Amino acid sequence: MKELVSILDGNTFLVSDRRGDIEPSHDRPTGLFSFDTRFLSTWLLTVDGDRLHALSIDDSESYRTRFFLAPGEPTHYLDARVSVLRTRTIGGSFDEQLTVLNHAKEEAEFIVRVEMGADFADIFEIKAVLRKKGRTEATVEPNTLRLTYRREHFHREATISSSAAAEVDEAGMTFRVRIPPHGEWTTRLHVATLIFGARGEDFRATTPLGGTRSVGSIQVEQDELISRAPKLGCDCEPLATAYNRSLRDLASLRYESITFGSRLLAAGLPWFMTLFGRDSIFTALQVLPFLPDLVRPTINLLAGLQGTRLDDFRDEEPGKILHELRYGETAGFEEQPHSPYYGSADSTPLFVILVDEYERWTGDVQLIVALEDHVRKALDWVDTYGDLLGTGYIWYETRNPDTGLPNQCWKDSLDSISFRDGALPAFPRATCEMQGYAYDAKLRAARMARKFWNDPAYADRLEREAAELKERFNRDFWLPEREYYALALDPEGRPVDALTSNIGHLLWSGIVDPERAGRIAGHLLGPDLFSGWGVRTMAEGQGRYNPIGYHVGTVWPFDNSIIAWGLWRYGLRDEAGRVCRAMIEAAKYFGGRLPEAFAGYDRSLTDYPVEYPTACSPQAWSAGTPLLMLRVLLGLEPQGEHLIIDPLVPPGMGRIELLDIPGRWGRVDALGRSRDETS
Secondary structure, eight states: OOOOEEEEETTTEEEEEETSSSSSOOSOEEEETTTTTESSSSSEEEEEEEEEEEEEEEEOOOOEEEEEEESOGGGGGGGEEEEEEEEEEEEEEEEEEEEEEEOOOEEEEEEEEEEOOOOOOBBBGGTTTOOOEOOOOOOTTTTTTEEEETTTEEEEEEEEESSSEEEEEEEEEEEEEEETTTOOHHHEEEEEEEEEEETSSSGGGGSOOOOOOHHHHEEEEEHHHHHHOEEESSSOOOHHHHHHHHHHHHHHEEOOOTTTEEEOOOOOTBBSSOBBBHHHHHHHOOOOOOOOGGGGHHHHHHHHHHOOOTTTTTOOOOOOOOOOOOOOOOHHSSSSSSBBBOOOOOOOHHHHHHHHHHHHHOOHHHHHTTTTHHHHHHHHHTTTOOOTTSSSSSOOOOOOOTTSOOOOOSSTTSSSSSSSTSSOOOBBBEEHHHHHHHHHHHHHHHHHHHHOOHOOOOHHHHHHHHHHHHHHHHHHTTEETTTOOEEEEOOTTEEEEOOBTHHHHHHHOOSSSSHHHHHHHHHSSSTTBBOSSBBBBTTTSSSSSOSSTTTOOOOOOHHHHHHHHHHHHTHHHHHHHHHHHHHHHHHHHTTTOOOHHHOOOOTTTOOOOOOOTTSSSBBBHHHHHHOOOHHHHHHHEEEEEEEEEEOOOOOTOEEEEEEEETTEEEEEEEEEBBBGOOO
């Protein structure tokens, strides 16, 4: 989505084209959004009836962008008698300052027009042909256009005002301006996004942070957050750039939950600006060694929204951790089940893993004791509702065939789980990585039960169940003729034999028999899976392989960070370093900001990683990738009250120094050098 430009502050964000314009579209997520509703679907600037073209764009800050524009085609720029500066900021509301510059020696008149409109589309409706069930009205007031949408109790409003005198109509504002020689004219357009509650007021105004924030307060908050992170010094400029970019993006993705008042990390712009179970957990695991105070609110909210009942519409089951929480119209009227939705089978064991890892870094025993019942219920779900076929594995099949997700693993697109020849297995499905998560969750819960809950019998039982799961898994999922683990089992217990990156998550979980780890690493770093820029989601040569297929051949940075962590866990340090180095080199071509995914073309075909056209950027678990890679390269591992530091830096990367790493030990420093520079 490089042709699009975005600004964001938490759950309010704006996506435009490179001129700063927004036009109605169902194939691109352009517009002004807040809490899953599009408040502007049209925002189009003309001067004397002409569209403008970008001379330059300054989008170095997440909450502020400047567009330098001129009318006409690029070949006419030299003789342009007028140029326009659009400066926009966001902070709950949206502000744009328009400055028209007259470059002529004589006074000039211009007609400046901004077309304005709002379809109030729900985020789920963007790709659909809208058939809104409510009523939209446009009200013209002096220098103000009020756009309102109502459907029963659902009430949203965009109020657009101008600081300069404007001719206002239901479709926008016109300014007839006279500018002296070499002079300028300016107006400030303010767009207030109003989300009305039952009492008829914008209920964001009652939250601790309020509905609107100044640019200054956003900058102070982001700078304060970044100042708490460890300081990185290194010889590898792409790593330094990626680290700093990641901290900025993680700071910008923080938002306040309307309902629960917690400060959380949104999963990614533009489609995922909300809490996700799986995404939020993985991001928390990535940032834990760097910004541990971001993690506790996520844990508490996931625990607070843990499933308590059987609800087919929402795929909810007792003990299950949510998949996604939405605030828009379709969720409010139960046209979509996301209020919240529980359609992920892996978020529940991952929740247990995160709780334990959080304590190991922070020493926050109080939280572990408080969450005992939640962890037990999560593990009960693994053994009952999660085990649909009673075979000792986690299976998934949606309870809601109309709007539920068919695939409820992290590769949740329709064609992501397939046999080697491309055939799709029936449901329910048991993907391999989920069994690894369950294994790890049981061992971690056993540690918590023995150390904090005073229940050694429960700990013994969990350890026994984990050992049995590991033995059973290595028997049923291993493909001896191919020497890797099956992607999944189908309902008949037949291995789904496509070669995919999921086997790297097995290394991270520890469920792989040690004597097989080397063969798994050989596949991950072999030519079919490893593109040279990273590990592909699916190996070249598989029936559904596509280097620009969402989960069937692209490279996902977050996936690679977990794979590198898994290789490190089994002592495969050189292989882990290769993955880290490839990802850091790829980041250089994205300005340090790793996208959600990029194409899986082999590095021999291209001198740079090829963009995936609809990838989210920034995305939280992609922003967290450089952080986790630093942990892997420096060999950071908590052990009691101490932090073990065991670096292995790939050749050519030079010195890596990470200062003030926070944890239960206080703050410590870590230093590593690549082996070719240590002598």
